[in-house]
Amino acid sequence: MKVFAVRGKFENKFGESIMSDKPEYFIDENGLRLDGRRTDEIRPMTMEMGVLSRADGSCYLEWGNNKVIAAVYGPRELHPRRLQRPSEVLVRYRYNMAAFSVEDRIRPGPSRRSTEISKVSGEAFEPVVMTQYYPGAVIDVFAEVLQADAGTRTAAINAATLALADAGIPMKGLVAACAVGKVDGQLVLDLNKPEDNYGDADLPVAMTQDGEITLLQMDGNLTHEEFIKAMEMVKKGCDQIFELQRKTLISRFGSEDDVEALEGSIETEPEEEEAEELSEEEVPSEKEDVSDTGDNAEDVDDSGEKFKEDVADFDEQRESGSDEEDKTSDEDVKDEEDEASDEDVKGEEDEQ
Ligand code: ADP
Secondary structure, three states: OOOOEEEEEEEOOOOOEEEEEEEOOOEOOOOOEOOOOOOOOOOOEEEEEOOOOOOOEEEEEEEOOEEEEEEEEEEEEOOOHHHOOOOOOEEEEEEEEOOOOOOOOOOOOOOHHHHHHHHHHHHOOOOOEOHHHOOOEEEEEEEEEEEOOOOHHHHHHHHHHHHHHHOOOOEOOOEEEEEEEEEOOEEEEOOOHHHHHHOOEEEEEEEEOOOOEEEEOOEEOOOHHHHHHHHHHHHHHHHHHHHHHHHHHHHHHOOHHHHHHHHHHOOOOOOHHHHHHOOOOOOOHHHHHHHHOOOOOOOOOOOHHHHHHHHHHHHHHHHOOHHHHHHHHHHHOHHHHHOHHHHHHHHHHHHO
16 A cells, blocks of 8 residues: 655745645556546536526536636626727636635635736637627626636636636637646646646646637746647647537537537638528527527627628628727617616716
């Protein structure tokens, strides 16, 4: 029987001296890690969409011992108005660890770490969210870590992707995230807590379905060859996560056929044939319910043809001048227009 841990004082990756069980080794003679996984295996992951009734979109994710919930609100009007972007929507992302999410209580409120993670995670969605369709608006993404066990920023991105899809936000595709690291001189996929804390390297990565990297951070050192291999491993990990996300979309929106239609509706330029498939009769009723929850539900139309028309109108009006553009955005956010006078007053109050 092997002794796995050495009890003692160690310095963690945050430079804090902590009493902990540092494993004597991370990979046994059979090539298995302390939690029984092979080096290229990710932890078991489950996701459930639509868990919060007040959010426009939401997703609860468990990944190993990580528990994360993501909620999306919007698109909605952004206050104060000086923060508005005239030609695109602002995607605001807030990552937060609950005070009770780790062994020692975390001080509530933003920290340097959470501010950094929020910034880079929000940017990880920039290539996929079709920001041009909601000029001046904001989409708020909240990622709350309820239980942390290493890899929380990647877990939060995986949950946030499905929460955005659940909110009916037009996206070119999904984003998946996973970390790779190095322990005992070997590369390992999806680090667990001891591997993250005491390993030699930690490389969280997020990517689109096309393999475009949208987030890449690194702690520790890797050689050039190790880095190349690490990226190959992380790509395989993300492909597995895309598959899980796809299955979660199926369980949320219906049968395989329904999801094919759904995938068509989040593509930039749906193929002619696919657009035809997206006729009103064929679109699942669940999708209609979801799109209704957004403030600008009409933009995230459940018909491929209508969606294409909206895109064409939008591009045409943008080309023909700013007055027309204002008109388009007014049409797009007509729900908000009804409340415009109240919100003007509110906006001015906010700015004061
Ligand atoms: P990630 O969770 O994305 O891997 P880090 O590498 O910064 O981010 O953190 C690794 C793990 O360390 C976290 O998942 C969490 O379990 C733990 N951790 C992070 N910050 C703290 C903290 N302030 N106090 C205690 N544990 C923390």
